[in-house]
Amino acid sequence: MNISVIIPTYNRSQSLHRALQSVYRQTLMPGEIIVVDDGSNDGTEQMLRNEFPEVRYIYQQNRGVSAARNRGIAAASGDWLAFLDSDDQWLPEKLQKQRQALARSQGDAGLSYR
Secondary structure, three states, X not given: OOEEEEEEEOOOHXXXXXXXXXXXXXXXXXXXXXXXXXXXXXXXXXXXXXXXXOOEEEEOOOOOHHHHHHHHHHHOOOOEEEEOOOOOOOOOOHHHHHHHHHHHOOOOOOOOOO
């Protein structure tokens, strides 16, 4: 079960840093992390290149969070998508608990939230 994390952002470089740290503290690491920058001008790209070079960075002109989220969906390669807002953080076992719940569903689940 391959998980893609999608994080849309706009001018939230500092809170994005905290959000990404929460992804890296997961007890189950995702297969990929995608940040869709919706036209930031606060150094978001440079922060990512310096601090998180393995994150897939996608830039687009400002079109809103829904458009950024959809761009991330189109770029994702995972079997499952996990969305994280750039001003939020996850508890360390979030992805692991969701994966366990999905496994218990024996393929009957199409969505998991927590």
